[in-house]
Amino acid sequence: MTAPGGAIFSGIGFWATDMPSGAARPAGGQGFAMSSSEMRAMLxxxxxxxxxxxxxxxxASYLSRADPPADEPASNAxxxxxxxxxxxxRYYEGHLRYQFGYLTELISRLRKALGITEAVDQQAAADTSTKRGIAE
Structure with missing residues (x-):
């Protein structure tokens, strides 16, 4: 989900202060720093x-598909x-879509800061399956 100027959290970093990767912030970086336990709770x-x-x-789609109770000007309007x-x-649907996108990006950033990434999880699952002799 993007805002008019790009990604919602563009240029904003997330750091777990007690994680090895969270110790050093990029020079001039702005963002959020919190403990990994606080970050996990937020996640x-x-x-x-x-x-x-x-x-x-x-x-919510039901809210944009109503039929007028009668075919006359006041009901149609x-x-x-x-x-x-x-x-x-339709406005409400758009608002929910924006919130969903915002939360999706927030979750992605929090997971990355905590070292939780889907690619790493998938690779770990593949490695585990291969070691057990359950190659997919």
């Missing part, structure tokens, strides 16, 4: 919130007109 909250927002997003029910529903 858990962000993952839970992203899951909740994902569920809300999947059901209230449902399909400017600031009507369907337009408001």
């Amino acid at each position: 858990k909250k962000a993952e839970d919130l992203r899951q909740t927002i994902g569920t809300q997003y999947r059901t 209230a449902v399909n007109g400017q600031n009507g029910v369907n337009e408001t529903g």
Whole structure:
């Protein structure tokens, strides 16, 4: 998810202060520094919130597909007109999509700062399977 000027957290770093890789910040770098336990707690909250927002997003589409109760000007305007029910529903969907993207990038940055990366996890799983003789 990107903001008008690029990535939401563009130019902002995340450091786990008690991790070997988190000890040295880049020169002039701006960002967030916290202990790995604080960062893990934030990661858990962000993952839970992203899951909740994902569920809300999947059901929010109903809010932009309402049919007017009658085929007459007042009902049509209230449902399909400017600031009507369907337009408001589409706005809400966009808002949820933005929040989901924000949390996705935050989770990615926190995982990276903690040394938790999907590629590393996948490689570790592949190595474990190969060592057990369960090559895929």
